[in-house]
Amino acid sequence: MRLSSPRIAPVADAELTDEQRQVMERLGERRPLLNIYRTLVRAPKALSRFIEWGGYILSRRNSLPAREREIVILRVGFLCKSGYEFTQHTQIGLDAGLTADEIARIKAGAGAGWGAADAALIRAADELVGDHFISDATWAALRERFDEKQCMDVVLTAGQYTQVSMLLNSFGVQLEPGKTLDPELRA
Numbered sequence: 001m002r003l004s005s006p007r008i009a010p011v012a013d014a015e016l017t018d019e020q021r022q023v024m025e026r027l028g029e030r031r032p033l034l035n036i037y038r039t040l041v042r043a044p045k046a047l048s049r050f051i052e053w054g055g056y057i058l059s060r061r062n063s064l065p066a067r068e069r070e071i072v073i074l075r076v077g078f079l080c081k082s083g084y085e086f087t088q089h090t091q092i093g094l095d096a097g098l099t100a101d102e103i104a105r106i107k108a109g110a111g112a113g114w115g116a117a118d119a120a121l122i123r124a125a126d127e128l129v130g131d132h133f134i135s136d137a138t139w140a141a142l143r144e145r146f147d148e149k150q151c152m153d154v155v156l157t158a159g160q161y162t163q164v165s166m167l168l169n170s171f172g173v174q175l176e177p178g179k180t181l182d183p184e185l186r187a
Contacts, residue, residue: 001083001181003172010038010173019044027051035173036084036164057160063149064157066096068121072154073161074098074106075125080165083185084173090182107184117145121154128158 016024023044027037040047056062062069070093077085093103105112110122120141127134134142134155142151167173175181 001172001174001185002081002169006039006172006174008039008042008171010035011041012038016041017044023047034088035176036088036168039171039173040167054160054164057157062153062157063147064153067093067098068118068146069153069157070096070098071102071106071118071121072125072157074103075122076129076158076161077165078107078185079126079129080162080169081185082165082168083181084168084175085161085165086182086185087175087179107182116141120145124154125158128155129162 011020020041023041024033024037027033027047031037037047037051040050057069064072070089073089074086074093077089090103094100098106105114106122109126110119114122120138123138124134124142127138139151142154146154
């Protein structure tokens with residue numbers, strides 16, 4: 001975690017305005033009210049739109065299979081040094097079919113014993129975070145396994161989680177109680 005305490009504190013239930021409460025009630029019908037949402041609700045209109053776009057990225061409308069999507073998200077979170085993001089998506093990645101060993105190898109990069117398709121996803125995330133562009137060689141490697149829409153979804157997913165990582169890091173969103181930070185993402 002880059003910050004040991006929040007710059008923008010999460011909103012407690014008792015502090016919610018009517019507008020914030022409406023957003024949180026809609027949100028709470030579908031998912032737990034995590035610190036990310038309790039922080040972003042300080043801008044309720046932005047949170048509402050954020051949830052809509054994030055809903056696309058994490059849904060079946062995103063044409064990447066869940067496991068492959070989580071490879072991209074975890075690599076982006078790790079590269080952005082977003083302890084919160086990496087922690088949350090470690091469990092999501094496990095639920096999507098990644099193994100603990102694969103999650104550890106995501107941190108090591110594309111050369112850590114991956115097959116061609118998974119290595120291409122990791123290289124794409126590296127290039128998007130580092131240069132905001134996928135090279136021709138990596139694009140060609142992606143196209144060997146993924147169709148055009150799936151390649152678009154690689155970019156859209158990496159873009160969304162780069163933004164999420166920036167928000168989490170800059171606002172100082174802290175882990176929920178009981179969550180453990182990956183030791184490589186301390187400071």
